[in-house]
Amino acid sequence: xxxxxxxxxxxxxxxxxxxxxxxxxxxxxxxxxxxxxxxxxxxxxxxxxxxxxxxxxxxxxxxxxxxxxxxxxxxxxxxxxxxxxxxxxxxxxxxxxxxxxxxxxxxxxxxxxxxxxxxxxxxxxxxxxxxxxxxxxxxxxxxxxxxxxxxxxxxxxxxxxxxxxxxxxxxxxxxxxxxxxxxxxxxxxxxxxxxxxxxxxxxxxxxxxxxxxxxxxxxxxxxxxxxxxxxxxxxxx
Numbered sequence: 001x002x003x004x005x006x007x008x009x010x011x012x013x014x015x016x017x018x019x020x021x022x023x024x025x026x027x028x029x030x031x032x033x034x035x036x037x038x039x040x041x042x043x044x045x046x047x048x049x050x051x052x053x054x055x056x057x058x059x060x061x062x063x064x065x066x067x068x069x070x071x072x073x074x075x076x077x078x079x080x081x082x083x084x085x086x087x088x089x090x091x092x093x094x095x096x097x098x099x100x101x102x103x104x105x106x107x108x109x110x111x112x113x114x115x116x117x118x119x120x121x122x123x124x125x126x127x128x129x130x131x132x133x134x135x136x137x138x139x140x141x142x143x144x145x146x147x148x149x150x151x152x153x154x155x156x157x158x159x160x161x162x163x164x165x166x167x168x169x170x171x172x173x174x175x176x177x178x179x180x181x182x183x184x185x186x187x188x189x190x191x192x193x194x195x196x197x198x199x200x201x202x203x204x205x206x207x208x209x210x211x212x213x214x215x216x217x218x219x220x221x222x223x224x225x226x227x228x229x230x231x232x233x234x235x236x237x
Contacts, residue, residue, distance in 0.1 A: 031064040088113050104183045104191055111199065112176030118169030126152070127165035129210075156224070160217040164210055175202045 036057040043053035088110060121128040130152070138144035151157045179198055183191055 035060040108179040115172030129164040
């Protein structure tokens with residue numbers, strides 16, 4: 001294969017269906033984020049235990065996976081990760097004491113375990129951010145999914161997703177460590193306020209960094225591809 005062949009440039013993404021993309025986003029956020037939170041809060045407010053409320057809440061990601069299997073004939077990895085996260089939360093809620101401080105520490109352990117999950121997937125054929133990226137960068141059609149899967153052949157694409165997964169894993173491990181330390185420094189009332197602020201701040205910073213890093217990596221890859229193509233043309237003259 002000559003230098004000027006496929007690996008010089010990545011294929012452009014196929015045209016996305018706005019309707020399919022919007023429906024996919026609504027379904028994903030609704031069944032994996034909104035519905036579990038509402039279900040958990042409602043059940044917990046009506047006397048259910050944390051474990052019971054979390055267990056029932058986990059039915060929504062299962063439903064999302066079932067819809068994905070029936071509609072697209074493939075499993076939705078995002079829903080699976082959400083389900084795993086809820087199961088981890090339910091298991092952690094059963095462990096140890098149930099004091100206010102213990103509950104705050106358990107919340108921190110959950111995000112720490114998510115960080116470990118991110119790092120563990122670095123040993124798998126694809127890191128976790130590959131599946132998260134595919135969920136939000138495509139509209140779920142076979143064409144866009146095949147385009148995303150095909151990008152894995154490019155070393156720059158693999159490196160970008162590996163770095164993203166590593167950063168998310170390390171960040172959440174660090175966030176969990178800091179929150180656990182703060183539970184022993186701050187009083188419970190203050191920590192109840194600080195804890196969710198830290199969670200959403202870290203999530204927001206990571207999301208912003210991921211978007212910027214992804215764009216920067218793409219631009220860098222395009223520059224390298226253009227340089228390689230120019231060099232190949234010059235060599236052919």
